C-alpha cells in the first residue's frame with residue numbers, strides 16, 4: 754500500500770510535501786534499502802542500523818559510513834587520501850565534488866567523522 758508506479762515509495766505521502774522532496778526521498782531510500790556489500794567478507798548482507806552505522810549479518814562487522822549508504826563519493830575520496838597520504842591534490846578534487854553536488858546533510862556528517870579518523874592516523878604514525 755502506498756507504493757505507486759510513478760512516485761514509488763513516496764506514494765505513502767500522498768500529495769503532501771511537494772514533488773521535488775518526494776523525488777529525492779525515492780532516490781535516497783532506494784539506495785538505503787538495497788543490499789550493500791560488506792567491506793570485510795564481501796557478502797551482500799549489510800544493513801543500515803542507524804544514521805551512518807552499518808552492520809554485516811554474516812561476519813558481525815559493524816562499521817561507519819555515509820548517512821544513508823555505506824559508501825559516499827566524498828567518503829571514498831577521503832579514504833583514498835588517508836590510504837595514499839597524499840592530501841593536497843585529492844583535497845582539490847573533493848572540494849570540486851562537494852561544490853558540484855551539494856548534499857549538505859550527508860556530506861557534513863561524513864566529513865566530520867572522517868576528519869577524526871585522519872587525526873588518529875597521524876597520532877599513531
Ligand SMILES: [Zn+2]
Pocket residue numbers: 791792793794795796809810811812813814
Ligand atoms: Zn561481512
